[in-house]
Amino acid sequence: MRVDGQSFRTIWPDGDCVRIIDQRHLPFRFVIAELRGVADVAFAIREMQVRGAGLIGATAAWGMWFAARESCGDSASLLRLAHELAATRPTAVNLRWAIDRQLTAIRQALDPVETAFATARAIADEDAEACRRIGGHGLPLIAEIAARKPGRLPVQILTHCNAGWLAFVDFGSATAPIYAAHDSGIPVHVWVDETRPRNQGARLTAWELERHGVPHTVIPDNAGGHLMQHGRVDLVLTGSDRTTRTGDVANKIGTYLKALAARDNGVPFHVALPSSTFDWQARDGLTEIPIEERSDREVRWIDGEDEAGNLVSVRLFGETSPAVNHAFDVTPSRLVSGLITERGCCPATEEGILRLFPERGATASSF
Amino acid sequence: MRVDGQSFRTIWPDGDCVRIIDQRHLPFRFVIAELRGVADVAFAIREMQVRGAGLIGATAAWGMWFAARESCGDSASLLRLAHELAATRPTAVNLRWAIDRQLTAIRQALDPVETAFATARAIADEDAEACRRIGGHGLPLIAEIAARKPGRLPVQILTHCNAGWLAFVDFGSATAPIYAAHDSGIPVHVWVDETRPRNQGARLTAWELERHGVPHTVIPDNAGGHLMQHGRVDLVLTGSDRTTRTGDVANKIGTYLKALAARDNGVPFHVALPSSTFDWQARDGLTEIPIEERSDREVRWIDGEDEAGNLVSVRLFGETSPAVNHAFDVTPSRLVSGLITERGCCPATEEGILRLFPERGATASSF
Numbered sequence: 001m002r003v004d005g006q007s008f009r010t011i012w013p014d015g016d017c018v019r020i021i022d023q024r025h026l027p028f029r030f031v032i033a034e035l036r037g038v039a040d041v042a043f044a045i046r047e048m049q050v051r052g053a054g055l056i057g058a059t060a061a062w063g064m065w066f067a068a069r070e071s072c073g074d075s076a077s078l079l080r081l082a083h084e085l086a087a088t089r090p091t092a093v094n095l096r097w098a099i100d101r102q103l104t105a106i107r108q109a110l111d112p113v114e115t116a117f118a119t120a121r122a123i124a125d126e127d128a129e130a131c132r133r134i135g136g137h138g139l140p141l142i143a144e145i146a147a148r149k150p151g152r153l154p155v156q157i158l159t160h161c162n163a164g165w166l167a168f169v170d171f172g173s174a175t176a177p178i179y180a181a182h183d184s185g186i187p188v189h190v191w192v193d194e195t196r197p198r199n200q201g202a203r204l205t206a207w208e209l210e211r212h213g214v215p216h217t218v219i220p221d222n223a224g225g226h227l228m229q230h231g232r233v234d235l236v237l238t239g240s241d242r243t244t245r246t247g248d249v250a251n252k253i254g255t256y257l258k259a260l261a262a263r264d265n266g267v268p269f270h271v272a273l274p275s276s277t278f279d280w281q282a283r284d285g286l287t288e289i290p291i292e293e294r295s296d297r298e299v300r301w302i303d304g305e306d307e308a309g310n311l312v313s314v315r316l317f318g319e320t321s322p323a324v325n326h327a328f329d330v331t332p333s334r335l336v337s338g339l340i341t342e343r344g345c346c347p348a349t350e351e352g353i354l355r356l357f358p359e360r361g362a363t364a365s366s367f
Numbered sequence: 368m369r370v371d372g373q374s375f376r377t378i379w380p381d382g383d384c385v386r387i388i389d390q391r392h393l394p395f396r397f398v399i400a401e402l403r404g405v406a407d408v409a410f411a412i413r414e415m416q417v418r419g420a421g422l423i424g425a426t427a428a429w430g431m432w433f434a435a436r437e438s439c440g441d442s443a444s445l446l447r448l449a450h451e452l453a454a455t456r457p458t459a460v461n462l463r464w465a466i467d468r469q470l471t472a473i474r475q476a477l478d479p480v481e482t483a484f485a486t487a488r489a490i491a492d493e494d495a496e497a498c499r500r501i502g503g504h505g506l507p508l509i510a511e512i513a514a515r516k517p518g519r520l521p522v523q524i525l526t527h528c529n530a531g532w533l534a535f536v537d538f539g540s541a542t543a544p545i546y547a548a549h550d551s552g553i554p555v556h557v558w559v560d561e562t563r564p565r566n567q568g569a570r571l572t573a574w575e576l577e578r579h580g581v582p583h584t585v586i587p588d589n590a591g592g593h594l595m596q597h598g599r600v601d602l603v604l605t606g607s608d609r610t611t612r613t614g615d616v617a618n619k620i621g622t623y624l625k626a627l628a629a630r631d632n633g634v635p636f637h638v639a640l641p642s643s644t645f646d647w648q649a650r651d652g653l654t655e656i657p658i659e660e661r662s663d664r665e666v667r668w669i670d671g672e673d674e675a676g677n678l679v680s681v682r683l684f685g686e687t688s689p690a691v692n693h694a695f696d697v698t699p700s701r702l703v704s705g706l707i708t709e710r711g712c713c714p715a716t717e718e719g720i721l722r723l724f725p726e727r728g729a730t731a732s733s734f
Binding site: 027192194195196197199202203206207209210216217218219220221222223224225226227229230252253254256257258260261264286291299300301302303304305306307312313314315316317318320321322323324325326328329330 | 587593
């Protein structure tokens with residue numbers, strides 16, 4: 001996507017290192033950071049310089065290029081570094097998927113470092129291409145709603161967290177159909193949940209949409225139900241950090257509440273994801289998907305820009321009150337109207353998913 | 368309630384003026400402010416130096432004492448000042464209720480100023496007494512859950528916004544049964560929704576509970592559904608800013624989402640309110656209760672304490688992204704397990720409510 005007229009992906013190799021947009025500083029500062037080894041990559045994922053399903057996977061893939069270099073052909077070292085990367089975020093399944101794919105490729109390679117580089121590049125390119133296709137497959141969903149609306153009233157889409165191009169290598173998952181609709185002249189307006197505690201909606205999604213010229217409004221996470229009750233949302237569209245083969249969707253904490261409101265008000269609730277986000281082993285999202293618990297500091301402190309334009313952290317409530325910070329929740333498949341993948345749309349059921357991904361049928365061996 | 372060993376109400380007369388706790392500075396500073404006339408009172412309500420159903424009513428009642436003084440017996444002036452006060456917050460029904468009651472009292476009075484003073488004092492005392500009774504009527508609800516729990520595991524209660532003693536003259540509505548349970552030795556733990564955008568949960572409810580020694584944890588508003596899915600909430604207990612005679616509950620934005628999650632997980636959802644919060648004219652909350660829209664600045668900016676202990680405002684996202692700020696939403700009565708009033712508990716139905724308030728039956732004249 002373009003930032004101030006220049007084309008960017010969220011991650012790219014540059015000589016010996018890998019460059020990323022350090023997302024902790026957006027929307028206040030546009031900072032490019034440099035990763036020089038596995039430790040840098042682990043820090044970048046854990047501290048959320050990079051975040052989002054696809055981008056975590058791509059970053060881990062580039063991390064495995066460093067791991068191949070740092071392990072110097074020693075398979076025990078390689079595995080140790082792979083474990084170090086895998087431990088950075090527990091819920092995002094793209095992380096493990098990318099590391100597994102790299103391990104398989106590196107172990108079969110004559111030149112492990114060169115193979116790791118080629119595999120990382122392939123994972124990043126495939127992520128961008130998958131998101132581009134998701135945009136194409138999701139576009140008719142928005143076009144159909146637009147066709148039913150009188151005049152040129154915009155299609156009202158609510159999204160939670162950032163499943164935009166900043167969460168992937170390019171295009172995004174939930175945003176890809178939105179960008180496709182906007183670019184094809186369909187009027188859209190996006191309600192952007194601010195997405196506490198880290199405000200990825202207000203900070204990243206709003207920034208992305210604004211840069212691309214897509215009309216949008218930032219709302220507190222509390223507001224979506226009220227808007228749906230009053231007919232002001234036509235479609236809820238989110239991403240996913242892990243989706244079971246049965247269609248249960250782990251996504252940013254609070255997604256489940258929006259799915260409940262969508263169901264209560266007859267609003268379609270769709271989830272966009274590349275197939276790398278499926279956990280083909282998991283059948284029950286509530287019991288089988290580990291939910292990351294992050295530092296309570298992310299709830300207690302927040303940063304922003306003061307009147308003078310300085311970046312400042314402020315504490316929002318008393319030090320003596322405990323806080324907890326679960327990063328994700330699980331939306332049961334029964335609340336999901338449909339999934340949008342790079343191969344097309346399907347119901348959030350095992351049968352529907354396997355119709356698009358028949359090669360995964362065998363994984364259900366226990367049934 | 369007690370603050371650092373000293374007994375406080377949220378509002379009290381002092382000579383010619385009225386004193387309040389200026390809640391905008393909590394939990395960082397405990398500031399007592401002085402109101403000296405109708406303009407001060409209107410500012411205090413609009414800018415949320417005071418907020419919360421009962422306290423808005425009591426403050427308006429004291430404002431009418433100033434109005435009686437400032438109008439010097441001129442009934443047109445009195446009415447103009449009453450309108451000025453009534454226009455400060457559109458959703459809170461206690462505001463209009465208190466002003467109407469004062470107007471009736473003042474118009475019949477030989478000494479309007481003295482009568483207005485006595486009526487304000489009565490409204491404040493009745494509010495505190497109603498909340499005390501709500502505590503007594505709600506206590507068995509918590510005691511029954513405690514009795515069903517193994518060992519001495521705490522009863523897990525989730526609350527949204529501040530319906531504590533800071534929202535009333537004393538005791539609070541939603542918190543009254545919690546304080547009563549805690550004081551009677553029943554172990555309780557409160558999940559405190561931070562309640563964006565103004566964070567009344569994190570700033571006021573957590574402060575109250577901490578001062579009273581009630582175990583609690585602050586959570587982002589997004590977290591409640593996840594906690595309920597995992598059996599970590601036994602009861603949701605909120606207040607209300609306006610409740611229809613049919614049991615539809617207007618309360619802080621986001622309450623509806625918690626009611627949906629409670630229903631989806633079989634968790635009881637109760638609303639505590641003094642009868643002054645009923646809107647006896649309204650039958651359909653979604654269409655008849657006006658929802659206040661406040662400045663987008665409250666979404667875009669937040670204040671807190673920096674590392675050095677200074678109070679600082681920071682901007683959370685870009686200036687160029689629009690934001691909206693609806694202050695309340697309506698939870699339909701079908702999602703409300705029951706109401707707790709100063710006269711006892713009842714179902715959230717017209718029949719149930721009128722059984723406790725039979726004198727209001729006649730108001731349903733249009734049916």
